[in-house]
Amino acid sequence: MSLINETHDINLTSWVASANDAQCDFPIQNLPFAEVRRKNSNEAFRGAVAIGDQVIDLAKVNELGIFSGDAQTAVASASNPTLNEFMGLGEQYWSALRLALSKALREGSAHQDQLAQALISQTEIEFALPCRIGDYTDFYTSIYHATAVGSLFRPDNPLLPNYKWVPIGYHGRSSSIGVSGQQFHRPKGQTKAPDAEVPSFGPCKRLDYELELGIYLGKGNELGDAIAIENAEKHVFGFCVFNDWSARDLQAWEYQPLGPFLAKNFASTVSPWIVTTEALAPYRTSWTRDESDPQPLEYLESTANRDQGAFDIQMDVKIQTQKMRDEGYNPTQVSKSSFKHSYWTVAQMVTHHTVNGCNFMPGDMLGSGTQSGPTHEEAGSLLELSRGGKEKITLSNGEQRSFLEDGDNVIMRGWCEKEGFARIGFGSVESTILPAK
Structure with missing residues (x-):
């Protein structure tokens, strides 16, 4: 550490x-x-x-x-x-x-x-891209995000029983990760409207961002060798701001039983700078688990992780539409959150990922999952802010959004500040949506 x-x-x-x-x-x-x-x-x-x-x-x-x-x-x-x-x-x-x-x-x-x-x-x-990202795994570490999204898809069972025991993750697609400035065409795929008998194919209508951190792995481990939680952060080189774009309507149709596929593989965007784990040392904070919740199994538990395993990394999201750019309006901030709310720590993610002997390579990346806080204003996605598309957010020029439209530019930033230490930032990650091909 x-x-x-x-x-x-x-x-x-x-x-x-x-x-x-x-x-x-x-x-x-x-x-x-x-x-x-x-x-x-x-x-x-x-x-x-x-x-x-x-x-x-x-x-x-x-x-x-x-x-x-x-x-x-x-x-x-x-x-x-x-x-x-x-x-x-x-x-x-x-x-x-x-x-x-x-x-x-x-x-x-x-x-x-x-x-x-x-x-x-x-x-x-x-x-x-700062490195060759050989493998990419996306986690799901915000319990606030998991509960909010679960209530939209499974209102009777919003948080599945394994969530509080296991750092949930899935293996994503590294080939479509791009650096800030990336432009991509609106994805296409199968969707099924609630009142339709059969699915249809076409452009995504519910395109969303996800406010995440990217966690870059440094020194790897041999196949078959697990990384103990006490040593986990020795393998973490640093962090970036990460936008893991999502096609919500594609996701709703395809995600059962194996999780997202086309809904997540068309584009993901990273900020260009990697802020090292060492640079973040002053902004560590204690990690706690509510006494009423299950406590981590032994391999996910350590005193150091309890004392300083979390990071207070502030993040925000802004949107600037094509019309706003044409009329000279600045981007509108739509959300702000912090990584300190994460239900699982970076060390726990690394340890769980390797507990069965899975090997990391230098440059592999973990996604933190969408970082939402305890209040609605801290939601890390439009899916949450719009309450599943039922509400709209209003931008500074009067335009409204439930989900993203062609020409929208999404800007995410990250920074840390603490009394007695210098403020440091991650820079920004920006990307613009092009019409479907």
């Missing part, structure tokens, strides 16, 4: 002036990773770290040779067109590079003149 250290000190400032803005997503206390290149270029993508409104080109840092030991090994592997090799090195190397970058970017660093050569403005870059 990552602990607070000198890299989290609120008093640290950087010679990159924009990183010292209190509302900046990327202060020196953050240092998230991505894959970038200059826009409209034929350059190879390479690893980069965000600092203020700039990025540090890690391939250039590697060429400069200013680091040594584990930090130099790490920066060399992070210079590649994907971060998988770096992620597979493990937390000793992740931490060494974080500390080396923190020291080199601090006000008064002897490396300022050299590192300045590696700076690129964020306005000049484009992103690729």
Whole structure:
């Protein structure tokens, strides 16, 4: 479990002036990773770290040779067109590079003149997926979301009896995961209206977003070897904001008995930056289970998980329609929630996933499941906000939505803030819906 250290000190400032803005997503206390290149270029993508409104080109840092030991090994592997090799090195190397970058970017660093050569403005870059996502598993960790959705589909039995015992998940489709800026066509599939005798085929009419976190795995485990909960977070490289799009009408028809299929495989979108688990150490919080609920089985239980297994990561969702863009309206915030409400922790997800010997590979991703809070305003999907399509939300220009329409742009953000520590952000994940083909 990552602990607070000198890299989290609120008093640290950087010679990159924009990183010292209190509302900046990327202060020196953050240092998230991505894959970038200059826009409209034929350059190879390479690893980069965000600092203020700039990025540090890690391939250039590697060429400069200013680091040594584990930090130099790490920066060399992070210079590649994907971060998988770096992620597979493990937390000793992740931490060494974080500390080396923190020291080199601090006000008064002897490396300022050299590192300045590696700076690129964020306005000049484009992103690729930060790593090759070999496998992707989506969990269902918000009991508030599970109960709200269950009440729509199964009003007499909204929360199935296994939910409070098992971290529920399903294996998703990694090939359709794209980075922020992804555009996709409205999906098609079979649906069945309540008053219809047979299903019909056509474009989805109830397209929805899901406000989630993506959890990137780092160092893997051998096939057959379970990861104990005490060691689970050693395998977690970091986090992103994740929009796991859903076709609700397709899902309603197809999900029994094996769960969603076409309703979830057409697109998922990640924010470009991976905020490391170490960067999130100050924003940990205790994880609790209501005394009236079943307590976790022994393999999902630990003192450390109880004390600091949850993360208070704030998230919000905004919508901007095509008409709003045309008329100059800013996006409208429709929801805000926090990952601290999750019924299961990241460590429990990792441990349960591997308890039967399933092996992880560097770059594999877990979805947290839709993160809804205890109030209606904290719902992480339109399905909940519209109460199954029965109500509409009103946007700033007067337009209304129960579900998403063509041209809608959905923007999700994440950030952490706590008294005595710097605010850090995840950046945003945005995507626009195109008409069905």
